[in-house]
Amino acid sequence: MSIQDNINNIKKVLKENITLIAVSKTRSLDEMEEAYNSGLRDFGENKVQEFTDKYEPFHKDVRWHIIGHLQTNKVKYIVGKVFLIQSLDSVRLLKEIEKQYAKAGITANTLIEINIGREENKTGLLLENLEELISEVEKCNNVKVSGIMTVIPIGNEDKCREYFKQVKNVFDSLAKRQFNNINMQYLSMGMTGDFKIAADEGSNMVRIGEGIFGKRIYNNQKVNK
Numbered sequence: 001m002s003i004q005d006n007i008n009n010i011k012k013v014l015k016e017n018i019t020l021i022a023v024s025k026t027r028s029l030d031e032m033e034e035a036y037n038s039g040l041r042d043f044g045e046n047k048v049q050e051f052t053d054k055y056e057p058f059h060k061d062v063r064w065h066i067i068g069h070l071q072t073n074k075v076k077y078i079v080g081k082v083f084l085i086q087s088l089d090s091v092r093l094l095k096e097i098e099k100q101y102a103k104a105g106i107t108a109n110t111l112i113e114i115n116i117g118r119e120e121n122k123t124g125l126l127l128e129n130l131e132e133l134i135s136e137v138e139k140c141n142n143v144k145v146s147g148i149m150t151v152i153p154i155g156n157e158d159k160c161r162e163y164f165k166q167v168k169n170v171f172d173s174l175a176k177r178q179f180n181n182i183n184m185q186y187l188s189m190g191m192t193g194d195f196k197i198a199a200d201e202g203s204n205m206v207r208i209g210e211g212i213f214g215k216r217i218y219n220n221q222k223v224n225k
């Protein structure tokens, strides 16, 4: 099936209010162009270098999402270029984003990434550190938090559902409270293998790579410049 067919099939099962992000890591600009021509305007990248390579040559009316772990020394390269930094997961990173965006005189929009499965090989904030991060966000002048992102552990449907429910609960409980700089708008959860379950459980932003572009082949980065 073509990229366009894949996108149309995914859109059929997603409700109107769910944003579909095309996760374009490792994909060529030509493949991304097909997704663009199918109407997608949200693109997600997990590496800053690959993102900056694609940013210049690609369409200017897209919303870029940084979805992978963001090293503090890379923040300066993305300032002013991304719609959402979805991987805010530490006070240290928050402070660097605040510093770099303040320098540019603009505001960063972020999602807090939660490591709900407490997996040691994954990045993302552990729940017990959430309140500390929030209190630091409240002090910022150049960073806003617009919701939560999560990548859940691999597991069967029941397990997935349980993790998504937990994250939705965190999202809802924060949405009920009043914070400076925090507005719970986006709940970014669900990937190729589990986006239907995520959508059932209240996600309003899904990040899909293989389901759109086909299987990823690593070490074969094809950014055509």
Ligand SMILES: *Cc1c(COP(=O)(O)O)cnc(C)c1O
Pocket: 023, 025, 046, 067, 068, 151, 191, 192, 193, 207, 208, 209, 210, 211
């Ligand atoms: C790669 C990636 C995705 C997309 O994964 P697929 O299984 O290809 O849909 C979504 N979110 C994050 C954070 C990723 O790194």
